[in-house]
Amino acid sequence: MRVALALSLLAALLSGCASHPRDPDGVWINQAAIDAAVKGGNLRQALLANGPNLEWQINTKAGQASFSNGFELGEGKITSAADGKYHIEFYGHSFEELKIKGDDLTQAASDSGPEQHFVQPKEPSPAGAPPGSSFEKALYTAYMGGKWKITDGEGAGSTVQFHPDGSVDGLPGNDRYALCLAGDCAAMSSENDSLWLEKNKHGNAWIFMRKGDKLEILQAMNQAGADDMPDLHPGPRKWLLERD
Template sequence: MRHALVFSLVAALLGGCASHANVDPNGIWINQNAIDAAAKGVSLRQALLANGLILEWHVNTVASQASYSNGFEQGEGKLMADTPGKWTVDFYGSHSEALQLKGDELLQSASDNGPQQSFVKPKTTLDPAAPPGTAFEEALYGAYMGGNWKIVEGPGTGSVVHFAANGQLDGIEGLDRYALCLAGDCAAMSGEYDSMWMEKNQQGNAYIFKRDGNTLEILEAVNQAKADDMPDLHPGARRWLLKK
């Protein structure tokens, strides 16, 4: 009986190791920790900054390539195998990053460029032709903006608003698309504040927003910069107040 029990434990351990070894490193990996932090209904900027700089990895062992997205720009490097389950991504001499599989996660080791980060495969299938960063963006939009929002103050009071994971917007008259600011120029222009772009027929405006649990406050973005300087956006008058 004792031998049978020992055999069962060994088999279970080997089975667990085999299941991890069979995880396919190829494909898209997203920063789920950043999404989970934001989904609690907090500041998007703070959630992203607290959970690393890289939002998405694309790994292709066949082509020996790996690329990342930080929400604004992409970087592509040469993927080189180290020991089984570990790789180095060389960004053509500028810097390198170390990746490894651990269970069902892809880990990016801590480096001079940032802390250790972990990534998982997205739950939904993505169009192969989609731009880099789309998988993270859609997962974030679904978790952070998804659900039924009701306008309690502002134009269209009483209407139900839907922010779709693909950026479509329904329920606010005169608007049908939105995009959250994740990084880059829009983040530099809005500084410490969260911002989004809303439009219809490619005509729209930037807005400052404040998220507090099930409350979403959307405010006018007031530019305090001089005419020749980069825009410096600050919260203005409240345009809409929505509750989930």
């Protein structure tokens, strides 16, 4: 009798869990894109191959969901939600379907892109942070984290650290950096990866090439006319860094 009662209670508990999918509220990031980037090769190709969206923010209480692709922000309205499935409407003419299963948020394939998968970050950005910042923080940690040694260029022998908040220590003449993920900076550098380096809010774009634990930072040479959008190509190497 006691065994039967215990089994019935367990069954009720399990069925109750199954009928209440995981709370989707909060930030979800495209970890697959980060993992692909860390393996090496071209950063933006890795993001495009696993994107285009890099982060979702969901607020079921407000009935809102938004995505960031590293350049644009799409703000949508949750028009239906049932059994872990969410229908998101954007501006009344485009839609996205999201589904929560376990620790995974799946964005269904649509006219805007292929099926994509997202997870909640271990260390999300603080409340009120700009959209996309949690993805950027996770990418910077995985892709640029650790200690790098300048093996060629100004400051040779020094240790450089790129921090998740976009600050950088030890790179001569610079205190901030930003990786180009999409948008105008991507259009200007064509198939090349680029980053922005600055000090005291004054800086320039640079081309970079990362292969494993080696990072080359090259001057960005503009081949466009004075009145045209910049067309940046790799120039002379400024620094070669190797990660410990």
